[in-house]
Amino acid sequence: MAAASIHRNEKVAMTLLFIVLGMTGLAFASVPLYSLFCQVTGYGGTTQVSSGPKGIIDREMTVRFDSNVDRGLAWSVKPARAVTDRIGASETVSYTATNLTNRPITGMALFNVTPENAGYYFNKMECFCFTEQTLQPGETVEMPVTFFVDPELDQNHDLDTVHEITLSYSFFASDQEGS
Numbered sequence: 053m054a055a056a057s058i059h060r061n062e063k064v065a066m067t068l069l070f071i072v073l074g075m076t077g078l079a080f081a082s083v084p085l086y087s088l089f090c091q092v093t094g095y096g097g098t099t100q101v102s103s104g105p106k107g108i109i110d111r112e113m114t115v116r117f118d119s120n121v122d123r124g125l126a127w128s129v130k131p132a133r134a135v136t137d138r139i140g141a142s143e144t145v146s147y148t149a150t151n152l153t154n155r156p157i158t159g160m161a162l163f164n165v166t167p168e169n170a171g172y173y174f175n176k177m178e179c180f181c182f183t184e185q186t187l188q189p190g191e192t193v194e195m196p197v198t199f200f201v202d203p204e205l206d207q208n209h210d211l212d213t214v215h216e217i218t219l220s221y222s223f224f225a226s227d228q229e230g231s
Contacts, residue, residue, distance in 0.1 A: 106140065106202060106203060106204075107140050107203050108138050108139070108140035108141050108203070109138060109139050109140055109203045109206055110138060111138065111139045111206055112136055112137065112138055112139070112215070113136070113137070113138075113139050113201050113205075113214075113215065113216070113217060114134055114135070114136040114215060114216045114217070115134065115135050115136075115143070115174075115199070115201070115216075115217050115218075115219060116134045116216060116217070116218045116219070117131035117132040117133070117134065117145065117147070117218070117219050117220075117221075118131055118218055118219070118220035118221070119131040119147060119220070119221050119222075119223065120220070120221070120222045120223065121222075121223045122222065122223060122224045122225065124224065124225045125157065125159050125223055125224055125225040126151065126152045126153045126157060127149050127150060127151055127152060127157065127159055127187065127223060128149070128150045128152055129147055129148070129149045129150075129221070129223055130147065130148040130149075131147055131221075132145035132146055132147055132197070133145070139201045139202075139203050139205060139206060140200055140201065140202070140203040141200060142177070142198060142199070142200045143198070143199060143200065144178075144196055144197070144198045144199075145196070145197055145199075146194040146195060146196045146197070147180070147194075147195045147197070147221065148192060148193070148194055148195070149185070149187060149192070149193055149195055149223070150187070150190070150191070150192040150193075151187035151188065151189060151190060151191050151192075152190075153189060153190075154189045154190070155189055156186055156187065156188050156189065157186070157187055157225065158184050158185065158186040158187075158225070158226040159184065159185055159186075159187070159223050159224060159225055159226055160181070160183075160184045160185070160223070160224055160226050161180065161181040161185075161221040161222065161223050161224075162181070162221070162222050162224070163179075163181050163219060163220065163221045163222075164220055165217055165218065165219055165220075166217070166218045166220070167211075167214060167217070169208070169210060169211060170201075170205065170211060170214055170217050172202075173201055173202040173204060173205035173208070173211075174199065174201055174202075174217060174219065175199060175200055175201070175202055176197060176198065176199045177198045177199065177200070178196060178197065178198040179196075179197045179198070179199075180195035180196065180197065181197075181221065184226045197219070199219070201217065
């Protein structure tokens with residue numbers, strides 16, 4: 053009876069160990085898998101990356117810009133002005149960032165689009181958010197974003213009443229040296 057109890061305890065211990073290892077593996081894999089899911093589906097306002105516009109239609113869309121800076125990043129960031137143009141037209145706007153310290157700081161930006169279901173149709177061809185940015189002490193830089201709203205948005209009847217899209221960036225200090 054004691055041998056059977058020990059064997060049962062070993063099976064339980066091994067099962068629990070595999071569960072812990074599996075959960076740990078899923079925890080590490082969840083961020084890249086979630087990012088991939090969002091990029092493919094546009095979920096959570098994730099924008100698409102595109103090589104160019106696919107045509108222009110008569111419907112207009114206003115794109116507003118927003119910025120938030122984490123307390124750990126000593127930058128001042130001014131968003132671009134709103135743009136109203138026909139859907140499909142390519143636009144380039146610039147955010148302005150200033151390093152408020154006397155040392156170089158490296159930062160990065162995460163973005164989202166609202167309303168979330170419009171994120172799938174918001175395409176960026178060029179964006180400062182694709183790479184980290186290092187600003188020297190007191191430096192001010194223009195950070196361009198080139199984008200268009202895909203005309204296929206007009207075929208999604210859930211978005212018939214949408215006339216404004218907001219592109220929002222959240223800026224954080226990078227883990228790289230210099231930040």
